[in-house]
Amino acid sequence: MNKLLKVLGMLGVAWGVLSTAPAMAQQACSLEPTAGTVTRTIGSRSYTLNVPAGLVGGSVPLLIALHGGGSNPSFHENETGWTPYAASHNFIVAYPKALNAWWDLTDNSVDTPFLKQVAADISSQWCVDPKRIHVAGFSRGGMMSHRVACDDDGTFASVAPYAGYLPTAEFASCSPQRKVPVAIFHSTFDPIVPYFRATAARDFWKTNNGCTGSVTTTVNGSAFERYTGCAGGTEVWLRQYFQSHNWPFGSDADDIRNRMWAFFQAHPLP
Template structure:
């Protein structure tokens, strides 16, 4: 009897289900929708995770492809220039992130100097950390650490080394490896390095926005003509020179076989090249030791600035002025347009 009742109960439910098929369809539909929604959510999460993983892998790959020296600090490196190995030192500020383009300053040492000494003497690496720019200290030609400025000095001149090409290639390599602002590339040099800076400004005005020359001059040939060509484009110039300089005389000439143009002639060369005003604005320090002449109004906003240090001799450092700070402020205010 109980078995018959159970059979009747189950059969009744089946009959009800058969008689009301829509109820089952609704339940199945609801379950299907829930499952589809669940799968869509899971699929979305998986897609997001895969995208994040792709970005991380891409960034990691870029990091692996970067040269090891592209991280903050000072690094000693070399580059092959037409079969010759040339050395240099580079300093990258702690704030460098491989994304934001930074200014680049090439710093040229004096005859007999070297990159490490120049880094210590100028303090440009410390300045770079504060102001966020990259510094490269190229090494002159061995064994005397000289630069071929076209008329001076040492082995570089005797062997007719193409230091212009060295600096050009060095800038190009640095731009390949690091994020450099092409409108803010500069060169500064002292003594023989300053002479080289004059030459680079004249021959590589397509690269350099501005140059700085400290205790350096332009050479003259036996007929009294300046040995560097007129630049193909405008380039701002700052010159800092001691009036008591006996090695590279402020008023020209020379104690050795080199013939130096006077600092006034150097200034006139750049004023004419940039079409600046020939009437400078003159400022003198309170003690009279530092005289600043500003020749403004040049092509594309270029300027030529001369700092005469009355008691200054042949040096990088002078009383009453910070050479490094002065040069950086000038560079900072004179990018290419």
């Protein structure tokens, strides 16, 4: 009888292992590519996602790219070139969709938790490095990048707004819980968001991060400012372009992607 009970016990253990195997497999993350750029939903909201083929490493960075006001994920994907760039630089890229095409920049923004949900949804299936989730945005999406930094709770490692100003006086307050690395990109001849908005944002983040050093260089005739000696190993950047209120084209398109990505690589979460 004891032998029979022992055998039955062993069978029970074996069955338990077998019965939980599928659940355990479901919990494991993957670097399996998507079939191009696909649409995923979270409740009533959506985002598009591109997981490139050939990703390597135990986990990879995630870039969340935010479209401009009145625009959409597909247009932003095409104008930025982030999808082919992600394929050649080993990261995943997502393009969330704003409600009615306009990001909520106010205090208690409904979009900050939505972007966290996007990051969590992707991380639940793909192997995302939790210390390397970054946000970049253009125009209103750039402003939302600032909003994310203002609301930061340690979800997003660093942000890079282009052609978007810090939404404080008009929309909301900004009281980050930590020192956030911020790289600002802006065009001098922007008629929609004047350049002084970029310098004002630079000054805010310099003060917030307690930066004490700076280096300014000239690249193709335009300024590149780096503020160092900041708390927590953070930095604040300001990169100038001579374009209008558009995503940079020509050599500036390569420049903005390369500099944003260099900034993100240099600034994971502690």
